[in-house]
Amino acid sequence: MGSLFEELEAREAAARERVDDLEDQLAEVTRRLEEAREHLERLRIARETVSEVMAEMSAGASATSDSAPVEPVVTGDDHEPSAFAGAERRVVGVLSVPHWRPGMDTQALPRIYRDIVEVVRDAPGPVRAKQIVPRIGLPAEVGKIEGTRGKLKRLVARGWLDEEDPGLFTPARHEAETAANASMKQGSSP
Template identity: 35%
Template sequence: MASVLGILEERETAARVRVEGLREEVARLAGVLEAAEIELDRRVIAREELVEALAASAAETTAVTEAEAETVPPSPVPGSIVPPWREGLPVTVLAPDYQRILGVLDERQTAGQGPLKAREITALLGLETTSAKVEGVRSKARRLAERGWLVQETSGAFSAGRRPVAVPDAGSSA
């Protein structure tokens, strides 16, 4: 039979080994924790710097945009969005192709003539009357009519005329 003192000494030695292992593990984890805290601090600083830079940039952009809005109306580009017509909105907010279509129909109305089909508008614009060109003009004229810049007759012809319209999804097509 083993002595009680021998059993206690074995348990004490095992406990010391376990404590030493845990101390080593704690030291290793302390190093990992320190590295993680450093990384966290870097990320917090980076986020704060980014938020500050974006806020400053947004303030500058807003100031520039407000200044531009006060002095010069936006210059439309081909493919830009057709805004819904409203009182006081100039034709110059439209892209050049749309302005030309409106110009043809406005001239026609001024001359006291009736509505035009897409093929006739295409010809008056000086474009070839191929089906692709006619369909392009028809698409633009329909968009103008949907947005209140033109009137589309039941026959499919278009005439000059402005009317306010409610367009819930105006930003979805150019």
Template identity: 35%
Template sequence: MAQDAEPDLRELITARRAELELQAEKLSQQLQEVREELEELAVAERVARRLAEQLRVEREAVPAQAAGQVAGRPVLLVPPRERGMDEAVLPADYQRIMDVVRRAEGPVMVKQVCAGLGMSTEPARSEAMRAKLNRLAERGWLRKLADGKFTTTL
């Protein structure tokens, strides 16, 4: 009877060994999958850090006049124009620019707007004005012509 018990024990040991080897193989596969996912997450973290840094740099590069805060939330000081929107929503300096362009007999150059506002036409001033005119054009308040002149969209 001892001999009958011995084969049963060997079969149990063999079966258990097979189960454990199968479990070890599955665990090894899971470990490999976890390591691969960890590598992917590390890459994603690097990409997220780079994008965050790019956004930070871009935000710092935006002129202070381009954005403001209302109730602690960033807003555009020059909002995109929508049907029925009045120029009164624009900051005062942009309203004065719109007035100069509107009063002109035709499309205006940047230097004409500077002169109309009593500003110097030196390059630093005219480039700052060009940026404001472009911002107004990008947001639908003015129209920029192919020759670089600006006109009202009305």
């Protein structure tokens, strides 16, 4: 009987060692997974930040180019324009949000911004970013809410929305006034 107990103890020790080894491997894989998730999140945030900055630069460049001619960039003593003159003002492939002007429709906006404006318009009252995120098909995660909040702020700055209280967004008043004026004109037409 003694040898049976010794054999069971040896097998138990081997099983315990295997469990410990697997737990160590699991801890290592979990640590690596967390590092990979953090790296992915940093890349996503960097991409969104760069897109926002490029969009703002593009909008600023178009406003600048509408109002002032572009001066050639002179390099060295030869006074020839650089091949890159004005290149910093041309941004390709970036979504930009134009400033609202009378008669402008949401079709001028990139799709995600158009969706946000439509959700705000359809809401019965002021809405917060966290209420908009699920309505535009995004998961209600902190990163998505913050990204949407940035887009809402940009829409406010460009005249598409109003922010009556901090974090509460409504359709811009001028849009309501424009709609009211249009309905009044239709009502007064013969």
